[in-house]
Amino acid sequence: MVEPWILLSIMAAFFQTLRFMLQKSLSMGTLSALGATFARFAYAAPMAALLAGGMRRGPGWGCRRWANVSGSTC
Numbered sequence: 909m910v911e912p913w914i915l916l917s918i919m920a921a922f923f924q925t926l927r928f929m930l931q932k933s934l935s936m937g938t939l940s941a942l943g944a945t946f947a948r949f950a951y952a953a954p955m956a957a958l959l960a961g962g963m964r965r966g967p968g969w970g971c972r973r974w975a976n977v978s979g980s981t982c
Contacts, residue, residue, distance in 0.1 A: 930951075
């Protein structure tokens with residue numbers, strides 16, 4: 909069985925490549941470099957909101973959640 913962190917790393921690399929290709933295709937068209945940068949930050953906004961929501965739940969919440977996913981301890 910494959911370790912969960914290996915799958916997460918491969919998925920992260922895939923999504924970074926996808927994001928880079930999207931940003932490159934946006935900046936090659938009629939969109940400026942600043943517009944492509946804004947698109948990148950807008951793409952990351954939902955993940956940032958989830959992280960901020962998790963941090964509001966209290967100290968250690970993120971660590972306990974990650975420990976459940978990864979099988980490690982805090």
